[in-house]
Amino acid sequence: xxxxxxxxNRLPGFGQGEVQPKAALDQLGTYEVFVQAKEGKPFQxxxxxxxxxxxxxxxxxxxxxTRRFTCVSLYVTDTRDxxxxxxxxxxxxxxxxxxxxEVQQGEQEMYEVYHLVKRGKQHVHAGEVSASSPQGAMQxxxxxxxxxxxxxxxxxxxxxxxxxxxxxxxxxxLTLPDKKYRDASDYKAGDKLTAFLEKxxxxx
Amino acid sequence: MNQLAIKELLYKIADDQLxxxxxxxxxxxxxxxxxxDIAFSSMAQDKVxxxxxxxxxxxxxxxQEPDTVAFMRNANQFHNSQLVELPNCEYDFSLIRxxxxxxxEIIRFEMLSQSTYEPIAELSRKIKGELxxxxxxxxxxxxxxxxxxxxxxxxxxxxxEKALPYALGLFEESPYEKELTAEGIFEGEAxxxxxxxxxxxxxxxxxxxxxxxxxxxxxxxGGRLGKHTEHLQPLLDEMSEVFxxxxxxxx
Numbered sequence: 001x002x003x004x005x006x007x008x009n010r011l012p013g014f015g016q017g018e019v020q021p022k023a024a025l026d027q028l029g030t031y032e033v034f035v036q037a038k039e040g041k042p043f044q045x046x047x048x049x050x051x052x053x054x055x056x057x058x059x060x061x062x063x064x065x066t067r068r069f070t071c072v073s074l075y076v077t078d079t080r081d082x083x084x085x086x087x088x089x090x091x092x093x094x095x096x097x098x099x100x101x102e103v104q105q106g107e108q109e110m111y112e113v114y115h116l117v118k119r120g121k122q123h124v125h126a127g128e129v130s131a132s133s134p135q136g137a138m139q140x141x142x143x144x145x146x147x148x149x150x151x152x153x154x155x156x157x158x159x160x161x162x163x164x165x166x167x168x169x170x171x172x173x174l175t176l177p178d179k180k181y182r183d184a185s186d187y188k189a190g191d192k193l194t195a196f197l198e199k200x201x202x203x204x
Numbered sequence: 205m206n207q208l209a210i211k212e213l214l215y216k217i218a219d220d221q222l223x224x225x226x227x228x229x230x231x232x233x234x235x236x237x238x239x240x241d242i243a244f245s246s247m248a249q250d251k252v253x254x255x256x257x258x259x260x261x262x263x264x265x266x267x268q269e270p271d272t273v274a275f276m277r278n279a280n281q282f283h284n285s286q287l288v289e290l291p292n293c294e295y296d297f298s299l300i301r302x303x304x305x306x307x308x309e310i311i312r313f314e315m316l317s318q319s320t321y322e323p324i325a326e327l328s329r330k331i332k333g334e335l336x337x338x339x340x341x342x343x344x345x346x347x348x349x350x351x352x353x354x355x356x357x358x359x360x361x362x363x364x365e366k367a368l369p370y371a372l373g374l375f376e377e378s379p380y381e382k383e384l385t386a387e388g389i390f391e392g393e394a395x396x397x398x399x400x401x402x403x404x405x406x407x408x409x410x411x412x413x414x415x416x417x418x419x420x421x422x423x424x425x426g427g428r429l430g431k432h433t434e435h436l437q438p439l440l441d442e443m444s445e446v447f448x449x450x451x452x453x454x455x
Contacts, residue, residue, distance in 0.1 A: 174333030
């Protein structure tokens, strides 16, 4: 029986065999996590989780990124569903680095648009647009959301590829507030150390 | 209200939460993947938090301080079910226990949110979101692994068969069932067990796991009266090791 533990399957077998390329790692895929800290605030990219499917990704993202009161809503999408523009720097906007626009035909879909407005910060939700492809969504976003702005990187994600927080999920963030022992700040170690050292000094 | 009955009820719930919270926290740093390690550890902390909240209610009813209650009792003074004290074994057993236990836990607190005893009703309403997450987490994994590979299914099946007799021990009746029901404090273990069985069946029917005939499973009871396996005392010794060095220390 093949083990479920990928580390076991990575161990080389013994005995004779062919010369072969190293096998790809047997690992779970990644999902991008977007978090809304407060009602009315925009969502922002918070990080990545590994998971076997989008539902599990949602569940693992909840505890990985939003354990305590830092969140009212989150959503996840497969990393491969995030379309990324070129990266710009200085006064150049990433929108100006996009390849020349072509008129797109086809069924329109809604896309979430994320902007990176400061290098080193997270991508923040900028709005949504309707388009028939991710490339088309970038072009529409350029006109509707990018005019007169310096944006260093743009992401677009098809809304249908996103696992959103539904109204019935909202109470996941209702939690017991009285858990200060989980915070390092609740242990006033400095004060106690000082008191202990004082006591030790007098004892000598 | 019947204080003895309330105390008995609160102790068994709090002890279950504390012991399973501690048990599950033993996975911290050893979980099958980082994200799951974080989630499982976080839920373990939630459980310890629930026990703390209930020990505080007990403290107001005249019982000792929460820390004293948690760390200074011996195994035969604990009222937890034997299910929660069993060693973690491998992750499949921990997941099955998590599923069986948390399914009962959320129904128990749902029932208690209607309790005429306001402190427990209020707490039950407060922790609703956490419990919902716990069952969402458990159900998702069980559905996933209960339909995945030959290994995952057979592992869960073995663990299910091992855990079920102990899980039924969760519903060991209290000497005060009648009083609790009559005063509207708690609907009772029998009613809880009935609803739990339905939920367990409903979920397992969505997997390739086989639920044994309920009549063929004999409950392992005694935990509520302080009768425990040999696994509880070592857990308590380890959990209270630091506290017992200096019980008067301020943290």
